[in-house]
Amino acid sequence: MKRVYLDYNATAPLRPEAREAMIAAMDICGNPSSVHAEGRAAKALIERSRAVVAEAVGCKPQEVIFTSGATEAARVLANRPKGCDVFVQDTAHDALWSHLDLSNASDRPHGPGHTLAMGLANSETGVVTLPPEKVENQWPYGARRADWLLLDITQAVGRLPFSFAWSEADMAIMSAHKIGGPKGVGALILRQGVDIEPLAPGGGQEMGRRSGTENVIGIAGFAAAIQAASRELSDGTWERVEKLRNILEERLVESAKETIFVGKKERRLPNTSCFITPGWKGETQVMAMDLAGFAISAGSACSSGKVRASRVLTAMGFDEVEAASAIRVSLGPQTSEEEIMRFADTWLKQRERHRARTA
Structure with a gap:
């Protein structure tokens, strides 16, 4: 049976739309950082995909940074400013939990800023937790207040209505393969004006936030998958x-x-x-x-x-x-x-x- x-x-499972987009992208041979016609074609595909992902999650295209997945995107917590404490939701995914500063004792003087990291929807239980409003004086999970909010939207995208612009989040992380895209590609959504250290230093790709030649084929599949997922959410x-x-x-x-x-x-x-x-x-x-x-x-x-x-x-x-x-x-x-x-x-x-x- x-x-x-x-x-x-x-x-x-990989969506047919993603598979078709990836096969088409395989015919683009240029490096997206190259200035010749082949390179410009690869770069154009990335930028079209960036716009598609941005529309699906309710953010600006320039706020989308392509990564290898949500786990890499979560490294933004490791690159936080010195002295900035990270508070993590007790039911958050290990990709966030691994960045918890276990030295955050309640009687310890806190650094110059706080980051609250949490999941919008839990992968194990499916339970949805709405983020607190920043106007609150008392944040959950031990934080008295927070300057930055990071949301793990990996399980929520394509299944629940979500808009980054409305969420009050400063950062969000996601992976393509949860919505029928390819494995090994995802995104960090970074609110315009929030400054971070590069996830990976090097050649300065992805607006200087994540160096390394972009996964053009994977990014094309990601965009096709999230577009199809958005249609399902509305139908x-x-x-x-x-x-x-x-x-x-x-x-x-x-x-x-x-x-x-x-x-x-x-x-x-x-x-x-x-x-x-x-x-x-x-x-x-x-x-x-x-x-x-x-x-x-x-x-x-x-x-x-x-x-x-x-x-x-x-x-x-x-x-x-x-x-x-x-x-x-x-x-x-x-x-x-x-x-x-x-x-x-x-x-x-x-x-x-x-x-x-x-x-």
């Missing part, structure tokens, strides 16, 4: 996906009364269901479902291979056993109701086998 892919939050595609997600949860809760659906009462991404069956390890579930023909996840793909309870779930108040017993099912526009029901039936059978073995 055909395998069912339910791990869109890890990566989305009701994700409302249909959300209905399928709800059908799945309703089917499971009928028989698995002990299963906890994380963030069910909160605003979530329309495609994401994270659920905990206490005592049944998430990794065991992932392997069993993989053998049965279903691709799912036990957490963030960037933490794969690490046998540990989810830091995100423990931060949300779940104990170690519960946090280690979670799986994530993330749907996409191509997911069908038949696939959802087949997954539910198979998972429930696997659950009964687990219960029988541990009885």
